[in-house]
């Protein structure tokens with residue numbers, strides 16, 4: 001296990017390049033199984049989650065080659081229908097294999113991914129969607145066992161759940177419907193840019209999908225032999241972009257973040273601007289300059305589905321608000337339990353009260369370095385941001401959480417002038433509380 005040692009208080013400056021999106025790459029990698037023709041995907045970030053997905057694809061029988069962000073996949077020799085619990089339990093997003101396996105193989109056995117620290121993470125909407133297309137579903141030995149011996153049949157499915165639309169659920173239904181007979185209409189579809197990127201990839205492959213990015217997506221089913229190989233470049237990671245934008249607002253007189261998509265980070269940009277920070281996009285919207293404002297003020301955030309404020313950015317904003325004068329409030333309506341970072345931020349001197357899916361933050365003048373523990377991907381990002389701005393040295397344990405989704409984070413921070421180093425964590429179980 002490794003830990004990150006951060007010497008805080010060094011102003012960031014210079015530029016950083018954003019990687020391809022992790023959350024777009026995962027379903028796109030899974031979708032490559034729909035065709036037996038070769039596909040080539042560019043700008044897949046080299047992070048643990050994409051590595052897990054590539055391992056699962058290989059175990060299913062696909063031939064996968066990866067070199068500097070380019071992943072070539074071919075499953076011309078056929079694919080298996082079951083993934084091992086050992087692989088699936090490492091990454092909840094492996095649920096997005098359901099759609100492609102049911103579409104191409106008409107059956108699959110997938111271990112049910114468990115909950116995780118950010119919440120219960122049910123998959124009822126995924127299951128309901130596949131059932132609507134005609135799949136039979138049962139649970140056996142902790143596995144979701146599905147089949148549709150006569151193939152899937154298109155219909156209208158409403159994907160809205162109690163906490164809004166589901167991103168990977170929409171992806172699964174869209175992928176399953178590509179090879180279903182007839183037309184599938186997804187109502188209350190997730191509108192996230194990652195869903196649009198997947199639809200664009202599928203259309204390049206020969207699928208017939210309209211309306212991705214809106215509330216209603218229509219998929220006209222095609223035959224397996226109508227699908228072809230294709231090439232696709234993954235969109236920039238909007239959460240990595242947002243994380244560096246917050247870094248710029250917390251601890252810099254200005255950093256430039258390149259390879260971004262303005263439209264995808266507008267909610268974060270608006271919030272930082274409202275809080276008094278400088279946010280200036282280049283005319284094409286593919287680069288943004290962010291600097292800490294002279295008189296920063298707090299804000300009120302309620303997470304909501306795209307184009308609202310993303311749940312994946314609330315922890316980082318909580319770190320920023322910890323060092324912003326006045327009272328701020330963060331409410332997460334998508335994952336109301338996602339506040340594990342707050343107890344660690346408090347150990348660094350933050351004044352935060354967490355209650356019932358909300359955090360009330362009373363900004364303090366300074367944070368102080370401390371040993372802290374990462375609990376999930378975005379919570380770790382919040383701790384890194386707090387550590388960069390804190391006085392003294394912070395040790396962030398359980399670094400594997402951050403490696404799931406931030407490509408070359410240490411190198412990027414070093415490039416911006418941060419003082420960080422990664423070392424082996426020899427403390428008992430990486431600082432894990434038993």
Ligand code: EPU
Pocket residue numbers: 023024026093119120121122123124125126127161162163164165166167168169194311312333334335377378405
């Ligand atoms: N939900 C259900 N039933 C379901 C599925 C979801 O009730 O069958 C609920 C969830 O519990 C949650 C809400 O619906 O309250 C939305 O969850 P969603 O299904 O959209 O989450 P996801 O698709 O599993 C993706 C991202 C997450 C991100 C969420 C929300 C990937 C691989 N993961 O998860 O990203 O937080 O959408 O935007 O795309 C991260 O990158 O750190 C991360 C957790």
